[in-house]
Amino acid sequence: MTQTPTGKTRVVILGGSLGGTLAAAALAPHVSEVLVLERERMLPESPVPRSRLPQAAHAHMLWAGGADAIESLLPGTTDRWLKAGAHRIPIPTGMVSLAPAGWFRRWTETHYLIGAGRDLVDWGVRTAVLEIPNVRVRTGATVVSLVGDAAKVTGVVVRGEDGEESTVEADLVVDASGRGSKILEWLARIGGPTVDETVVDAGVRYASRRYRAPEGTGQDWPVIHIQADPRQGRPGRIASIVPIEDGQWHVSLSGTRGGEPTSDEALFEEYARGARHPLVAEFLARAEPISEVQVYGRTANRQRRFEKAAMPAGLVVLGDAATSLNPVYGHGMSAAAQGAVALRDTAVKTPVTAPKFAARAQKAIARPAAAAWLLAVGQDRFYPGAVGKAPGLGDRLAARYVHRLSHTAIGNFVVVKALTEVMTMKKPASVLGHPAVLFAAARGLRRPLLNGPALTERERAVLNREPLLREPLVRAEESRTG
CATH class of the missing domain: 3.30.70 (Alpha-Beta Plaits)
Incomplete structure (x- = not known):
């Protein structure tokens, strides 16, 4: 049930990229105004490159779990992508993949991904969000600090293109400013908590x-x-x-x-x-x-555990600003989209102005991000020269089990479906422990390896x-x- 906003409730979102625009879509039905602050001078009206999004030059895969999340926030977005030339690629039918265990078979479709340039994905989302009446974007706005204290954030200080600084008040601030976020520095300035941070960097x-x-x-x-x-x-x-x-x-x-x-x-x-x-x-x-x-080359996995810190009320951190991932696994966009859905679902149950809203939302956002994190670091820790905590016994046992599943999946549809559900972020990794999957892994290949x-x-x-x-x-x- 959507919460009806009382009075004038404003949400300020830092960053107009994918995570920020999806956060705007998530919260718009629950507040009076959503203001997106974007550092670039203008956001393109067509699917063209943005100067502050260098990673857009690289291939992106939007898995089913992320695409479905975006569709639930912005119905019709998938059709907009497809009409603009994107591909809906059935998985595993439409994937020729060599895993460490061997070549996968192209079984019947269980899931899908969207094949499109990052600029097109962002454009489709941005176009839909800007059609929402109570969402507006202010470009050329550089956020320089938070306003508030360790108990509550009440806005941000913004520097305009003329160099003048002003305060923008907010009932809720959402930091979706990406890998370059200065949120830890800003928290320190207002006496906020120390946030645990883990980095695993394979130097990709x-x-x-x-x-x-x-x-x-x-x-x-x-x-x-x-x-x-x-x-x-x-x-x-x-x-x-x-x-x-x-x-x-x-x-x-x-x-x-x-x-x-x-x-x-x-x-x-x-x-x-x-x-x-x-x-x-x-x-x-x-x-x-x-x-x-x-x-x-900015590909390090970086996890900041905001959900475990005594964060001030009125502040939520979303997307790469909280958990940034090695792009090779293709989960960044999907994790951000599912985080935005978690933000929306929290707003359905708890008013955005409630003292506990931010803490509840941060915990909800952390769940899909943690799932994507495990998929990434479960591989990256094992490469030579990887920076970060070395894999322990539990990590090695888990890696051996995943390799066994990957090997079995080459000749067993039950296992390939379970792995695909996790890879596409449709289901959590716990499905890999289902009795049917465990039995299949123990039984091994039902068909021979492909040559x-x-x-x-x-x-x-x-x-x-x-x-x-x-x-x-x-x-x-x-x-x-x-």
């Missing part, structure tokens, strides 16, 4: 590029994903192709510390060939690159084509001066 670096999909690949092309194996005791290499809008493939290569890719265009496909299988490189050799190589990728005739036909001759990409500045 991304290199990404867009390609024009080869003729005949169509709308139903699969995701191609070559995973690393942290048990090999060497830097991991990961290679992925995600079909997106405009007939393009978004290709991301990543490597852990000691095995990072570079921005050198001549080495891009060579690096992909050095993954555990050269399949991605073979497809790229038959596709046309249409962008330069973009690199990104190669499970490709269709159409997909093999692309590989049978002659590789394209490569010409260096002409950079914009060279074309102007040439």
